[in-house]
Amino acid sequence: MTPTSAAAPTAVPARTVAATAAVATAIDPAPGLALAAPSPRAAPTAAAISPWRRLLAMAGSLLAAMAIPLQLTLDHGSEKATVVALLMIPTALSLLAAGLLHSRYLGAQMLARATWWSNLILGTLISTTGAGEDAMLLGLMLTLGSGGALLVMGRAGLGAGSVAGRFRPVAFRGALIVAMVMALADTQSLLLFGGMTALDYSPSFLPLVCAVVMIVAVIGLFRLAVWGLALNLLANLAIAALGLCGVLGLPEPIVAALVTTAALQLLLPLPLLRAFVRGASHQARAGRNWWPLLAAVVSALMALSVYALFVHQGRLIHF
Secondary structure, three states: OOOOOOOOOOOOOHHHHHHHHHHHHHHOOOOOOOOOOOOOOOOOOHHHOOHHHHHHHHHHHHHHHHHHHHHHHHOOOOOOHHHHHHHOHHHHHHHHHHHHOOOOEHHHHHHHHHHHHHHHHHHHHHHHHOOOHHHHHHHHHHHHHHHHHHHHHOOOOOOOOOEOOOOOOOOOHHHHHHHHHHHHHHHHHHHHHHHHHHOOOOOOOHHHHHHHHHHHHHHHHHOOOHHHHHHHHHHHHHHHHHHHHOOOOOOHHHHHHHHHHHHHHHHOOHHHHHHHHHOOOHHHHOOOOOHHHHHHHHHHHHHHHHHHHHHHOOOOOOO
């Protein structure tokens, strides 16, 4: 009697293997997987960002930092000390961003971008929904200063040559950076307006809880952990749902902005999920450039603020 032949191992489709490896390497690299090819260039320095970029971006950040103190001066200090402290958050972050833009670390550059994005959206909302020239001027200073800093810096300091620690994805680098910057910007807005809501007579702590969850999610994304991506998706789903249900307890313009950015952050991982399904080569996806689209959005928001103050000369959007 002939011995029974050993069963042949089940063949795994090459397409599935390639897709799984690409996603795992990009998002949750295990110790045995290559994170990225080593860069032959020398370690980056702050001088990699041209001096004129740093100077102009710093001027824009300082312009944004002046907006709220100027408004408080015009109001003759009528706000409570706790409210003033919360209102100074955008100012403090703008001053911090003016210093962070000189750093060679990717995390510092992303925090600076997140501050400018948060203040850009805040300024646009104030200049298009605010009542009175003083409020609209405040919004315009935030918008032009922060938007100008974003346009001047562009992608400088965010490239593969920056000091990024564990953040070395071989795929979806652009999408991951955009997702983290947007999450940090939303976190700043949630902390600012969530703190002001917590001081109200009927406080709601949901915005502050959402802010904490977003911070944890960003940490996970920066560590290229799958749980960070999952938590980011869940947090944005929750923010969008809470905003649409009207239970966040924030002003309507802020809720509209948060729901919009949450929806965008839910769309960002779609290329990653599509790659997992189709098994497309991650080398082909690694070079996607998001900057032209982002620059167009920044320019549009700046133009909208200018139009609201100097052409429309009044509240442009009514909630």
